Amino acid sequence: MxxxxxxxxxxxxxxxxxxxxxxxxxxxxxxxxxxxxxxxxxxxxxxxxxxxxxxxxxxxxxxxxxxxxxxxxxxxxxxxxxxxxxxxxxxxxxxxxxxxxxxxDVWNIAQERMDAMADQTRSLVERLKGSDFYEPAKVLEEAIVKSLNTITVTQNDETVSRRSHIGIYRSNLKIIDQVKEDISRLEKQLEIVIASPKPEVLEQSQLKTDSPAKNTTWMIIFIIMLFIGMLGGVFFFTWQTQAHATKNLISEARESAFPAGEHSDAGKE
The missing domain is CATH 2.60.40 (Immunoglobulin-like)
Structure with a gap:
């Protein structure tokens, strides 16, 4: 035993x-x-x-x-x-x-994956050009590229032992997680830039709110006065028609209530 x-x-x-x-x-x-x-x-x-x-x-x-x-x-x-x-x-x-x-050997991060992350970073930073985020994004891009290069160098270092190789891989995974967070931050900044109105749009909006020209102002006043005059005429003719109709209605009601024959009979009595 x-x-x-x-x-x-x-x-x-x-x-x-x-x-x-x-x-x-x-x-x-x-x-x-x-x-x-x-x-x-x-x-x-x-x-x-x-x-x-x-x-x-x-x-x-x-x-x-x-x-x-x-x-x-x-x-x-x-x-x-x-x-x-x-x-x-x-x-x-x-x-x-x-x-x-x-x-x-499964303790390697695919180079294609890291190249794709670097390309995505460059594309995001390029699209941020002209915004307030551009300069900080350039600094972040340099940090991301440096981190990815570090992974490439360390995981291909043939001087380290196999045990160290496994440990390096696990450390590099943490670097990849940080790079993913940095790329996500760039994506959120780009969303803010896309959602914000562009300077050209603001300028056009400002131009549209400027005071109209003098001729345009008088034309608007003339159109308003013409409209008011036409509206007054419509009201006048409508009132005349209603007054005439009311007068006729009262006359008809009077004749209906007091016929002509009844008036003469009442006088004889």
Missing amino acids: TACWMAALYACCFIGITSAQEQGQAKPQEELMEMSVVVVNPSKTKTQTVPIKMYLPREVTPDAILNPDGLDIEFDSDNSMYYVYKDEVLLKPAETRVFDVEIR
Whole structure:
């Protein structure tokens, strides 16, 4: 039992990460990384059976595992990480076994993505030209381009170890998040500029509110007076018509109430 536990400890202690270049091989088109698990049986007389379990970096998914070297792959939902394992590994006395898990290098930010972000930044700043936001936007553009260049340099640095390469990738993701926030700020500034009235429109509006010419003023006065005169004439003729109609209506009502025959009979009596 003690020997098995020691073997398991050996398995945990000899986990390494290497690349093709670190092993002296030519750099492939697709960068590969190897995570090695070394299992040692410390007993020189007994055959031992030990389990193996090695967690993979959180960025690694089954699609990125090119060769598990005979180990099984499983997902740990509690830790949200994949791991490779073997329930039983048979080791002869003093035997050492090495499992090399080949993984595609997923710790790189695509250059196309960064180029697109740089192009988007330049386009936004260009559209802000002539506004109050332009000068601050130029400063922000320089900071964004510098950050993207830093990512390109650091993630392609072949002098760092594979472990450092993974750490650099995680730091670069934070830089990408900051760049995205900066681009979003530029987009909001552009929305403000688009929503604001342009100087030409303001000038045209000011011209339209200027006082009219003298001839135009007299013409407007003449039209108003003519309109008032016509309106007065309409009112006068309407009043005359209504007065005449009212007079006729009263006469008809009187004749209807007191016919001519009744007036003469009343006089005789």
